[in-house]
Amino acid sequence: MKFALHNASFLPTTGNLKDVWPELRERALWMEANGFDYLSVMDHLWQIPGVGSSDEPFMEGWMTLAALAEATQRLQLTTLVTGVGYRNPALVVKMVTTLDLISGGRAILGIGGGWYKAEYDAYGYGAARDFPRPGIRLRQLREAVQMAKILWREPRATYEGRHFFLKDAILEPKPLQQPRPRIMVGGGGEKVTLRIVAEEADMCNFGGGGPKAFARKLDILRKHCQDVGRDMAEIEPTLMDRVILAPSRTKADDKWKAQGARERDGYRGLTGTPDDVVKLLREYEEVGVQGLFLMIPNADAESRELLAKEVIPAFK
Numbered sequence: 001m002k003f004a005l006h007n008a009s010f011l012p013t014t015g016n017l018k019d020v021w022p023e024l025r026e027r028a029l030w031m032e033a034n035g036f037d038y039l040s041v042m043d044h045l046w047q048i049p050g051v052g053s054s055d056e057p058f059m060e061g062w063m064t065l066a067a068l069a070e071a072t073q074r075l076q077l078t079t080l081v082t083g084v085g086y087r088n089p090a091l092v093v094k095m096v097t098t099l100d101l102i103s104g105g106r107a108i109l110g111i112g113g114g115w116y117k118a119e120y121d122a123y124g125y126g127a128a129r130d131f132p133r134p135g136i137r138l139r140q141l142r143e144a145v146q147m148a149k150i151l152w153r154e155p156r157a158t159y160e161g162r163h164f165f166l167k168d169a170i171l172e173p174k175p176l177q178q179p180r181p182r183i184m185v186g187g188g189g190e191k192v193t194l195r196i197v198a199e200e201a202d203m204c205n206f207g208g209g210g211p212k213a214f215a216r217k218l219d220i221l222r223k224h225c226q227d228v229g230r231d232m233a234e235i236e237p238t239l240m241d242r243v244i245l246a247p248s249r250t251k252a253d254d255k256w257k258a259q260g261a262r263e264r265d266g267y268r269g270l271t272g273t274p275d276d277v278v279k280l281l282r283e284y285e286e287v288g289v290q291g292l293f294l295m296i297p298n299a300d301a302e303s304r305e306l307l308a309k310e311v312i313p314a315f316k
Contacts, residue, residue, distance in 0.1 A: 001281065001315040002291040004038030005031055005304075006080050006240060009047065011056050013299045020057050023298065024064070025071050032074050034308035035316060039072070040110065040293055041065060043079035043086070045119050050262075062095045069103035076106045080205060080240065080293055081186035083114030084137060085125050089144035089164055093151045097175050105176035108203070109148060112186035113137035113193065138192045139163060145183055145200040152180040184238070190220045198224035201235060205293060208241040210267045211280070215287035238291035239284060242269035245306040249273055259297060270294070274310035281315070 005027065012019035028039055043061035046054050061079045069077055077099065082092060092111070100107035114120065117131040132140070143161035150157045151171045159166040175181050187193040188206030197204040198221060208214055218237055225232040242261060246252035252272045261268065270277045281292070296303045 001285055001289070002037040002236075002238075003307075003312050003315075004036060004040055004291065004293045006293040006295050007039070007041045008051050008295045009056065009298055010059050011052060011298055017057055020059065021067070024059075025068070027298075027304075028068050028072050028075065030304075030308075032072055035312045036308075037076060038078065038108075038291065038293065039068060039075045040078050040080035041068075043082040043110075044116065045086075045123055048116060048119075062092075062099065065099055065107075066102055069099055069106065072103075074106075076108055077103055078108035078110040078184060081110040081112040081184065083116070083120075084111060084140045084144045085114050085120060085132065086123075089140075089147050090151060090166060090169060092144070093148045094171060096148075096181055097152070097171060097173075100175040100177055100181055101173065107175070107177070107181045108184055109145075109181055110184045110186060110205075111141065111144060113141045113189075134189075135192070136163070138189070138196065141185070141193075142196050142200065145185070145196070148183065149180065149200075182236075186240075188217050190217070194221045195224045195228075197221060197235060198228050198230050198232075203236040203238055203291070205238045205240055205291075208239050208267070208269065208284070209264050211283040211287050213265075213267075214239060214284060214289060218288045236290045237288050238293055239289045240293045241295070242271075243277070243294045243296050243303055243307060244269065244271040244300070245274060245277060245303040245311070247273065247306075249276065252276075255300070255303075259300075274306050277307075277311055278314045281311070285315075 010020050012023050041061045041064050046058050047056040065077045096107050096109045114137055120131050140163045143164045147159050150159050157166045157169040182202040184203035185197045185201040186205045222232050244255050249272050256271050
């Protein structure tokens with residue numbers, strides 16, 4: 001089982017804006033010293049509902065990863081995930097390639113269809129000034145991933161899609177990772193998104209509603225893989241979930257309430273003592289989860305320390 005902290009917030013614990021970057025850098029160095037495999041950041045333009053206030057400090061994702069690449073030595077780096085409509089996909093591929101070079105071959109292309117209409121509208125994306133309907137965004141996602149593979153493979157890349165195109169595009173130098181960086185598609189849409197995963201991705205990521213819910217998604221992904229002739233063993237399924245740890249269940253429940261966490265069909269995420277969470281992660285592992293992207297509020301040092309000292313060692 002591989003572990004990541006997903007940096008869902010750039011809010012510094014001091015409340016001082018000058019500490020946004022130093023605190024993030026310090027967490028990344030702590031992660032390297034404590035057995036983590038991945039580090040991910042949100043790729044949004046402001047904080048999203050359900051995580052924090054929209055006027056919180058928020059850093060651009062790929063530039064942040066470039067700085068983290070220089071600060072770290074081992075962690076694999078990705079956004080979770082980049083909305084396909086926010087940048088020209090060929091530019092994203094160039095950015096990921098640059099990150100791969102800076103990091104010594106540790107970049108992952110995390111990408112999805114996008115969902116946050118308010119942000120999209122506020123920043124003026126889309127020539128028609130309309131947020132594309134889901135079917136269009138998912139077609140754009142498929143094309144973006146196909147373009148990435150061509151750009152990473154060909155000396156001069158040409159591609160003609162419904163939404164994007166390339167014409168003799170040069171991408172040099174190529175990534176350090178060969179044949180290319182891995183591609184992680186975020187989202188659990190059963191008809192189209194998981195089909196794109198089966199056709200194109202090396203990793204997938206979606207939220208948890210408990211091991212049974214995750215197992216159901218993987219069954220659907222397995223069927224898509226069968227339909228397209230893909231070995232599902234080539235895909236790394238990963239879970240994104242909230243972690244709230246404490247020495248006792250009572251204290252963990254108190255923290256869960258204080259953080260304003262919400263149940264999803266009775267599921268509270270990875271909440272409890274380290275033993276409780278290890279037990280639940282064993283169930284996720286049994287149904288096929290191979291990687292964990294875990295959200296912990298920046299101020300909750302207790303959960304981070306218990307995760308590193310008592311949970312991660314159980315899976316290493």
